[in-house]
Amino acid sequence: MGWFTESGYWLSRLVFLRALAAVYAIAFLAAALQFRALIGEHGMLPVPRFVRRVPFRRSPSLFHWAYSDRLFACVAWGGAVLSAAVVAGAADAMPLWASMLMWAAMWALYLSIVNVGQTWYGFGWESLLLETGTLAVFLGNAHTAPPVPVLWLLRWLLFRLEFGAGLIKMRGDRCWRDLTCLYYHHGTQPMPGPLSWFFHHLPRPLHRVETAANHVAQLGLPVLLFTPQPIASWAAGFMIVTQLWLVASGNFAWLNWLTIVIAFSVVDGVRAADVLGLPKPPVLAAPPGWYEGLVLAATAGVLALSWWPARNLVTRGQIMNYSFNRLHLVNAYGAFGSITRVRTEVAVEGTSDTGITPETVWREYGFKGKPGPLGRLPRQWAPYHLRLDWLMWFAALSPGYAEPWFLAFVARLLAGDRATLKLLRHNPFPGEPPAHVRARLYRYRFTSWRQLRDTGQWWERTLVREYLPPVDLDSAARLVQP
Structure with a gap:
């Protein structure tokens, strides 16, 4: 033929x-x-x-x-x-x-x-x-x-x-x-x-x-x-x-x-x-x-x-x-049938304090790809796929996207799970795992040219609300779906 x-x-x-x-x-x-x-x-x-x-x-x-x-x-x-x-x-x-x-x-x-x-x-x-x-x-x-x-x-x-x-x-x-x-x-x-x-x-x-x-x-x-x-x-x-x-x-x-x-x-x-x-x-x-x-x-x-x-x-x-x-x-196939006008990000934080007070110091976990520290320029990762970072973006859009996995993620942070920590850029608790973990929702915006020149920051953020109240390992484990 x-x-x-x-x-x-x-x-x-x-x-x-x-x-x-x-x-x-x-x-x-x-x-x-x-x-x-x-x-x-x-x-x-x-x-x-x-x-x-x-x-x-x-x-x-x-x-x-x-x-x-x-x-x-x-x-x-x-x-x-x-x-x-x-x-x-x-x-x-x-x-x-x-x-x-x-x-x-x-x-x-x-x-x-x-x-x-x-x-x-x-x-x-x-x-x-x-x-x-x-x-x-x-x-x-x-x-x-x-x-x-x-x-x-x-x-x-x-x-x-x-x-x-x-x-x-x-x-x-x-x-x-x-x-x-x-x-x-x-x-x-x-x-x-x-x-x-x-x-x-x-x-x-x-x-x-x-x-x-x-x-x-x-x-x-x-x-x-x-x-x-x-x-x-x-x-x-x-x-x-x-x-x-x-x-x-x-x-x-x-x-x-x-x-x-x-x-x-x-x-x-x-x-x-x-x-x-x-x-x-x-x-x-x-x-x-x-x-x-x-x-x-x-x-x-x-x-x-x-x-x-x-x-x-x-x-x-x-x-x-x-x-x-x-x-x-x-x-x-298809992509972005709708566009998000406001960027929200879930920040995950931990503390070594066994009792939560207004003076408790919280330290934030760092992710490899998703926005976090305001002065950190986003990195190039594609074509490599950071699956956790992508799902964190969806979790910020709606807690419904986080239901199958987010509490399990928190529980593994509280347990100091090595495999989970390898997915992160920065672990603020290198010695032993935190006693409590919480999550907060922030609105992120790119800074202006003037703000970048004056502060060196690529992002600015404002607190929207609490995303997950402080939980310890026992309470997180009970909440995780069997």
């Missing part, structure tokens, strides 16, 4: 697959370094308790057959090593069938983690990584030219990702329609980066240009992905530029980077190779029949499963970041 492959996309596939493997490696690394405190045997939301309540058919995962922290660590670190090997070119050095098995193994291992990750893994970019990883299984390696059906499925994925995000904005918060959302967003986004303060202080007319450019990138350009080259490449290129702008302005784990990776699959490899002065692709043999059959079967499956996300795009009740099946194969 001469139409089945297109050797001109050899460079696009090479960049796409190596970069996707790098994202996989980061995801597995984040899981390996954070799981014990979050979902380990003695974590805030333990996997053993979850798999006792939820059957395999609702959350397919190898951990339904057996779970231990050692096994989870083997899965996470094994996935990281496998991903790193693919980045180094191992999949291209193997036969086609072995390469496909490597990609399938990465997908299965990460699916096993996501499906028992509960609240900690409830982010749209988890499903995006799994769906993209599924398509990578069928994209082939250096032994065969890229299959055209899978290249089109990647465009369909990028279309849903961007167009869904654009529609949810236009159907949601009014500020997207009047171009004022970015008056607030750089200062209220979940985890600001080192340049977010400067983006926040851009002139308001430029904020309106930012918002309008976002609408063009998410509502106009996705349609051009299905046009002939070089138009599709130019559309993908502009999407990459807008995603790099988002990378510079905040920390969104690997969402922006993975979007960039998918967009690279659209770029015409022949033209790109000419620009870069690279050699022509080698002449490749026709793909084996069994491979063509698998690709066509996978394509038919994706098209069948696309009914639900396609219908979601055209309905007024559009939902975002939703998986219509437990394997996260074809999903609905």
